[in-house]
Amino acid sequence: MAQAAEERDNSFDALVIGAGAGGMAAAARLNKAGFRTLLVEARDRVGGRASTVEQDGFLVNTGALIIETGGENGRLFADVGVSMGTRVPSQPLALRVGKRDVPLLSGVIGTLGMPLIALAGLAARRFIRLRPKPGESLGRKLEGRGPYLRGLSRNITSAVFAAEPSDVDAAVVFDYFTKPKALDTFGLHPDGSIGPWRALADRFEHTGGALWLNSPVTRLTFDSDGRVNGAVVQRNGEEMEISTRVVVSNAGPVATVNLCGDEHLPAGYAQWVRSQSAPSALITVNFASEQLLTRATGVVFFGPTRRLAYAAHLTATCPEMAPPGWYLYAGTSTPHPAVGAFDVDTEVGLLKADLTEKFPGFESARILSVQVCAGEEWPAQRAIAGRDLPQTTPIANLFNVGDGAREWGSGGQSGCVQSARLVVERIARELPRHDRLSSSSD
Ligand SMILES: Cc1cc2nc3c(=O)[nH]c(=O)nc-3n(C[C@H](O)[C@H](O)[C@H](O)COP(=O)(O)OP(=O)(O)OC[C@H]3O[C@@H](n4cnc5c(N)ncnc54)[C@H](O)[C@@H]3O)c2cc1C
Incomplete structure (x- = not known):
């Protein structure tokens, strides 16, 4: 009897590895669709690179600052019946022109510019010659253009794709910005970026899903037909085996093949996945001040800078993110190069020089952290947009989700x-x- 109960406790229809945005979404949807689902997360919290840690009373995000509340995110939370709990800043996105912050989702640009961009997309879908040819980078397209346009483009590709214009295909940038509702509404959560994902995790658990935190998967197991049939998980200091019919990995395609072991994959597949990997980088300075350092109330993009691509004033919308009397900010850059090795000290120095210039009073602000998101384990993006790997793998019941498989x-x-x-x-x-x-x- 006890053995039967233990077997059932460790048997699942679906195993989801990693509770980042992709893993949380997969687990919530699988559970909702009636799969007995186990979600395992190596860290002590959900959200992955869209999470938050508490530091001396400040809620400091681990990566993402704002979340799109419509589109796929809105659809997920509506389907599962969970409120995102976000607040929309009075001016969610703005572009700093001189000393002015020009709103991008309202005013002239919001009411005229955005619909015009969407119209261009509609036209390009009918008349294919209007769309940039795939295969040519945005950097190439901008050759010979003025420094303002090139500087602004660098900061926009940094903010949206964590990449430089030379890294991204012009066609992917065009398609991103011209798709319907490209820049939908963005929100912030008073608990930080973890907020919506924690709400989803709570619903997942309350409706029968199993969530194991602090529980890394160390390897996947296979049946004699070569299908994945389980995993080894480290839990409470012990290794335990669980069985499953399907695995969804949010650990990234490279980590997924490593969990399989090359011998369980078709010859050459694991090497191919590793050779395709090109994670990009972002650097964020999280800082706080008892002085108001900007009138911005959401995210501000910048024209040409040394490195600073965008900055956010988080307490303008969510004062709960800082102790009373404090303002919380974050400023982010893409280093050069965005993919591969770069000089961290130089790049952090360039970002701080920009913050000093754009946020008078920054020198006396309290630096809470300098986060360098780079490399295979904690990148800004696992793949440059347009170069993601497929969600399917050669193993029929093993899938990838997340920002290496979009x-x-x-x-x-x-x-x-x-x-x-x-x-x-x-x-x-x-x-x-x-x-x-x-x-x-x-
Ligand atoms: C600095 C920065 C700023 C950003 N800003 C924004 C923004 O403002 N808005 C926005 O929408 N996006 C933003 N992004 C992008 C966004 O945060 C990421 O694309 C997204 O969060 C990645 O989600 P994911 O599904 O790939 O999962 P990940 O965040 O990669 O999470 C994967 C999870 O899997 C876990 N894991 C890995 N291996 C194992 C294992 N073996 N066993 C168990 N668990 C495992 C990890 O611990 C992790 O929690 C930003 C990213 C960065 C880095």
Whole structure:
């Protein structure tokens, strides 16, 4: 009897590895669709690179600062029936022109510019010659253009793709900005970026999903047909085996092949995945002051700078993120190069020089942290937009979600959430209901 109960406790229809945006979305959707789902996360919190840690009373984000509340994110939270709990800043996105912050989602640009950009996209979808040819980088397209346009473009590709114009295909930039509702509404959560993901995790657990924090998966196991049939998880200091019918990995394509072991994959596949990997980098200075250092109330993009691409005033919308009397800010840059090795000290110095210039009073601000998101384990983006790997793998019941496996022309957390929706729709088609262990809700 006890053995049967233990087997059931460790048997799942679906295992999701990693509770980042893609993993959370996959787990929530699988659970909602009636799969007995286990979500395992190596860290002590959900959200991955869209999470938050507490530091001396300040809520400091681990990566993402704002979340798109419509599009794929809005659809996920509506489908699962969870409120995101976000607040929309009075001016969510702005462009600093001289000393003025020009709103991008309202005013002249919001009411005329954005619809015109969307119209250009509509026209380009009908008349293909209007769209930049795939294969040519934005940097190449901008050759010979003035320094303002090139500087602004660098900061926009940094903010949206964590890349320099020479890294990204002009067609992917065009498709991103001209898709319907490209720049939808953005919000901030009073608990920081972790807020929406924690709300989703709570609903997941309350509706039958199992969430194990501090529990890294160390390897996947396979049956004699070469399908994945389980995983080894480190939990409470012990290794334990769980069985599953399908695995969704949010650990990134390279980590996924490492969890498989090359010997379980078709010859050459693991090497191919590793050779495709080109994670990009972002550097963020989180700082606080008892003085108001800017009138911005959301995220501000900058024209040409040394490095600073965008900055956010978080307490303008969510004062709960700092102790009373304090203002909390973050300023972010893409180093040069954005992919591969760079000189961290030089790059941090350039970012701080920009912050000194753009935020009078920065020199006396309290620096809470300097976060360098780079490399395979904690990148800004696992893949440059347009160069993501497929969500499917050569193992029929093993999938990737997250920012190494997004659709063309998507980005941010919503691109990860979309990858999860597509994977779960596929799993639901391929693993019929009567084959599953249980139906929790739906
Ligand atoms: C500095 C910065 C600023 C950004 N700003 C924004 C923004 O403002 N808005 C926006 O929408 N996007 C932003 N992004 C992008 C966005 O944060 C990421 O694209 C997104 O959060 C990545 O989600 P993911 O699904 O790939 O999962 P990840 O965040 O990569 O999470 C994966 C999770 O898997 C866990 N894991 C890995 N291996 C294992 C294992 N073996 N076992 C168990 N768990 C494992 C990890 O601990 C992690 O929690 C920003 C990114 C950065 C770095």
